[in-house]
Amino acid sequence: MAMILPHWQVHEGQGPHLLLVHGFLSSRAQWMLNIEALGKVCTPVTVELFGHANSPSPADPACYEPGYYVACFEAIRTALGVERWFLLGYSLGAGLTLRYAFEHPQRVTGHLFTNSTSGLADAAQRQAWRAGSKEAAAGIRSGGHSAMVRIPVHPRHARSLPEAVQGALLADAKLHNPLGIAMTLEVTNPAVSMRERLAENTRPACLIWGTKERRFTPHAEHARSAMADLRIVELDAGHGMNMEAPAAFNLAVAEFIDQCRTSSTH
Secondary structure, three states, X not given: OOOOOXXXXXXXXXXXXXXXXXXXXXXXXXXOOOHHHHOOOOEEEEEOOOOOXXXXXXOOHHHHOHHHHHHHHHHHHHXXXXXXXXXXXXXXXXXXXXXXXXXXXXXXXXXXXXXOOOOOOOHHHHHHHHHHHHHHXXXXXXXXXXXXXXXXXXXXXXXXXXXXXXXXXXXXXXXXXHHHHHHHHHHHHHHOOOHHHHHHOOOXXXXXXXXXXXXXXXXXXXXXXXXXXXXXXXXXXXXXXXXXXXXXXXXXXXXXXXXXXXXXXX
């Protein structure tokens, strides 16, 4: 039986491939202010999580396991025909790219991630999510899009995003599938944290930290102390720093890619 893959797209660019993985209730539209600039130093590849926008919504819960996503990313890399690439995970997507980097380090030149409470959640937070996930998922299955728009991270509630980006995210939100979103809440989110595995990192890594999101501060400091070969770039922005401060974000990503490429040639 053929593997079910999420929707992915290669964008115009030059240089090594960079896999970009968005966050919960987002889509590839969140990268619209980044793709062109990043294309000057790499070849961006966007992927959309199951249930989100253009991706399918498999009925099998196993497809939403973090390990399955890692296998999907590896299948995409193989399809691209590249030996190694860069990764950039945002929010929920960060937990998935971190897992890939730890489990396939030989395929990673370097990896970046942004504020991710889910990706660095402690045991108590994970237990709380597991306890409430079934009820939350049931509400989305029964309530559909009217239930999804009540979720605080839905783009409808964003206050700091450029109008064009928010509009594109809202348009994509209409494509989200309640089944896939419910599965993401129930299966992916409670299992995505890599907090206890940060010491496994063996590849150059960069946390782009939007410091205005205060609740992420202890997670960032934990990553600083627990994760080897990690550099941290602090931006004066919130959770959506790549959309709120695109110029600074694009520069941080480009400099990291250039540094990794330079060091790998020596």
